[in-house]
Amino acid sequence: MVSRPELKEDANYVNGLAASVLFVVLVAVFLTAGFGEAAGFAADASLVAGIGYALMDLHAESAVGVEGFLATFETVGFVLVAATVAAVTLASRETEGDGPVTALTDGGRPVDGEASERRAESGDDEEVES
Amino acid sequence: MVPVEYYLVLSAAVFSIGLYGLLTRENALFFLMSVELMLNAANINFIAFSAQWGNLTGQTFSLFVMALAAAEVAVGIGIILVLYRNFKDVDVTVPQEMRW
Numbered sequence: 001m002v003s004r005p006e007l008k009e010d011a012n013y014v015n016g017l018a019a020s021v022l023f024v025v026l027v028a029v030f031l032t033a034g035f036g037e038a039a040g041f042a043a044d045a046s047l048v049a050g051i052g053y054a055l056m057d058l059h060a061e062s063a064v065g066v067e068g069f070l071a072t073f074e075t076v077g078f079v080l081v082a083a084t085v086a087a088v089t090l091a092s093r094e095t096e097g098d099g100p101v102t103a104l105t106d107g108g109r110p111v112d113g114e115a116s117e118r119r120a121e122s123g124d125d126e127e128v129e130s
Numbered sequence: 131m132v133p134v135e136y137y138l139v140l141s142a143a144v145f146s147i148g149l150y151g152l153l154t155r156e157n158a159l160f161f162l163m164s165v166e167l168m169l170n171a172a173n174i175n176f177i178a179f180s181a182q183w184g185n186l187t188g189q190t191f192s193l194f195v196m197a198l199a200a201a202e203v204a205v206g207i208g209i210i211l212v213l214y215r216n217f218k219d220v221d222v223t224v225p226q227e228m229r230w
Contacts, residue, residue, distance in 0.1 A: 051186055054186060083200075083205050084201075090211060
C-alpha cells in the first residue's frame with residue numbers, strides 16, 4: 001500500500017496564526033527600521049584569531065574590534081560541566097535507594113504511604129495476590 | 131555585501147517556525163528541537179549585526195549561545211528520560227505536577 005503524509009485536518013489553527021502574525025510584525029519592523037550600510041570586516045582580518053583573543057582577554061592583540069570574554073568563557077565551561085553532571089544524574093537508573101531521582105519520583109506508582117509500608121512489612125505484593 | 135535586513139527576515143522566519151513548533155507539538159523531543167530553532171534564530175541575529183558593525187563581539191556571543199544550548203539539551207534529554215521512565219510516554223501534556 002502506498003502511504004503518504006497527510007495534512008492534519010483537526011489541527012488548532014490559532015497557533016499557526018499567532019506564529020504567522022509574529023513573523024509579519026517582525027518583518028514589517030525590520031524592513032522599515034533602516035539600518036544603513038554594513039561596516040563589514042577588512043578583507044585580510046583574521047576573524048577566528050580575533051575570537052580566540054577575545055576568549056582569552058587578549059583583545060588588544062586583535063586587529064578586529066572585540067571585547068574580552070574570559071570570565072564568560074570560564075562561566076560557560078562551568079555551566080557545561082554542571083549540565084553534564086545533571087544529565088548523567090537524571091539518566092542513571094536508580095534501582096532502589098536514596099538517589100535524587102527516586103527521591104523526586106516514586107517510579108510512576110501512586111504514592112500510598114501506608115499501603116506500601118504494609119506490603120513491605122508483610123512481604124507480599126500485588127503479583128503474589130493475583 | 132548582503133543587507134542586514136535579509137538576515138533579520140531569515141531569523142524571524144526561523145524563530146516563528148520554532149514558536150509554532152513549541153505551540154503545536156506535544157512530544158518533548160520536538161519541544162527541544164523548537165527551542166533549538168529559536169536559539170539559532172538569535173544566533174543569526176548576533177552574527178548579522180556582528181558584520182553590520184564590523185565587531186566580533188556578536189560572533190563570540192553566538193559561540194556562548196551554542197554552548198548554553200548544548201547544556202540545555204543535555205538537561206532536557208535527562209528530564210525526558212525520567213519522564214519516559216515514569217509515564218512510558220514523552221508527551222508533555224501528561225505530567226501536570228512538579229512532583230508525582
